[in-house]
Amino acid sequence: MKNYAYFLAFCFFGLMMSCADQTKTPGQTSTEHSPASTNSYYSYTDSLLKNSGGVKMVPVETAKGRFNVWTKQVGNNPDMRVLLLHGGPGLTHELFECFESYFPEAGIEFIYYDQLGSYYSDQPEDTSLWKLDRFVEEVEQVRQALDLDKDNFYLYGQSWGGILGLQYALKYQEHLKGLIISNMVPSLPEYQIYSSEVLAPMMDPAVLAEIQALEVAEDYMNPRYGELVSEHYYTEHILRRPLSEWPEPVNRSFNHINYVVYNHMQGPSEFGIKGDANLKHWDVKKDIVNLSVPVLSIGAKHDTMDPEQMKWLAENVQNGRFHFCPNGSHLSQYDNAEIYYDGLIDFIVDVNEGTFNQ
Numbered sequence: 001m002k003n004y005a006y007f008l009a010f011c012f013f014g015l016m017m018s019c020a021d022q023t024k025t026p027g028q029t030s031t032e033h034s035p036a037s038t039n040s041y042y043s044y045t046d047s048l049l050k051n052s053g054g055v056k057m058v059p060v061e062t063a064k065g066r067f068n069v070w071t072k073q074v075g076n077n078p079d080m081r082v083l084l085l086h087g088g089p090g091l092t093h094e095l096f097e098c099f100e101s102y103f104p105e106a107g108i109e110f111i112y113y114d115q116l117g118s119y120y121s122d123q124p125e126d127t128s129l130w131k132l133d134r135f136v137e138e139v140e141q142v143r144q145a146l147d148l149d150k151d152n153f154y155l156y157g158q159s160w161g162g163i164l165g166l167q168y169a170l171k172y173q174e175h176l177k178g179l180i181i182s183n184m185v186p187s188l189p190e191y192q193i194y195s196s197e198v199l200a201p202m203m204d205p206a207v208l209a210e211i212q213a214l215e216v217a218e219d220y221m222n223p224r225y226g227e228l229v230s231e232h233y234y235t236e237h238i239l240r241r242p243l244s245e246w247p248e249p250v251n252r253s254f255n256h257i258n259y260v261v262y263n264h265m266q267g268p269s270e271f272g273i274k275g276d277a278n279l280k281h282w283d284v285k286k287d288i289v290n291l292s293v294p295v296l297s298i299g300a301k302h303d304t305m306d307p308e309q310m311k312w313l314a315e316n317v318q319n320g321r322f323h324f325c326p327n328g329s330h331l332s333q334y335d336n337a338e339i340y341y342d343g344l345i346d347f348i349v350d351v352n353e354g355t356f357n358q
Helices: 004-008 047-051 093-101 132-145 160-175 188-202 205-216 223-237 248-255 259-265 307-316 337-353
Strands: 055-062 065-074 081-085 109-114 153-158 178-182 295-300 320-325
Touching: 055 132, 065 093, 065 132, 081 093, 081 132, 081 160, 093 109, 093 248, 132 160, 153 160, 160 178, 178 337, 188 223, 188 307, 205 223, 295 307, 295 337, 307 320, 320 337
Parallel strands: 081 109, 081 153, 153 178, 178 295, 295 320
Antiparallel strands: 055 065, 065 109
8 A cells, every 4th residue: 555544544444345144155145136227227306416427415514514525326216225334434435336336236226425524525624523423413414415214215334334323323213224234343342352352463473563562652653553554454354455456446545534533533543442532432232222123234254343243233133134254354345245245235125125034
């Protein structure tokens, strides 16, 4: 990678997926997804939306004033509309551009969305805006502006987007048709333990010692820190390919990171949440039993987070399913793509057809 800043943004919250339901043999397709009608799928009833290629700037009201966030609708399906919450915090929708290779064929409408502070949206400098509860209210305003409701609204969140998705659902699940949490666990303190006690010891001892020395010195911007983490950690747990083979949209999203947002909420370390980052104590394990909306939790074997905790999430909501990516990491939508999208599309279609968990 050319730039340490784009690597740093990812470790905690990156993006999506590839996996297989535990009830399936990995790689097996359970549902034949019907191709969408090109004429209907790419039609727009809103002439302004058609002329903009699906792009709509949505005004968001905050305690610090009004700002605009960027969205882009791809396709048209009044029954299956998926709003994508990217990771970071402070990354971009670009991590999801690979969805264009899978969702249109299945006739699933999806909506890119750069959260406030991210590259395509307004980027205010007031750090008091970078709080989870404010982001929840932002998502609700976006939902209203895009006319999403319980008859069509699927909310997808990966990594940090999964935190945001869970927190949104705990307050506003009456507006949801389905919830997808990809590559995210329900407790950050437990993520910290997994990172420190499971993943870190798997590294070469000499490499780990050098990384830990740099972290003790809080020398996170040292190019050596970025080099060690990217070469020995990212290629194992973020996206399992050599850095030279990482997809262009991933590199582009990292290039566009808002590191101020990331650092304020996640912190600078690639091994858990450290310092005074405001997500440090986030934990909803006691709350998710209240979720009755259909939930898909996607986990991957080589993720930065414990896939067993992602399975636990699916087992402890009222109406859940777990989808496992045996060859995937934090961005399993890239390194275990066929299995990942098979399970993701199955869930959306099953909920739409009323056959989920039957």
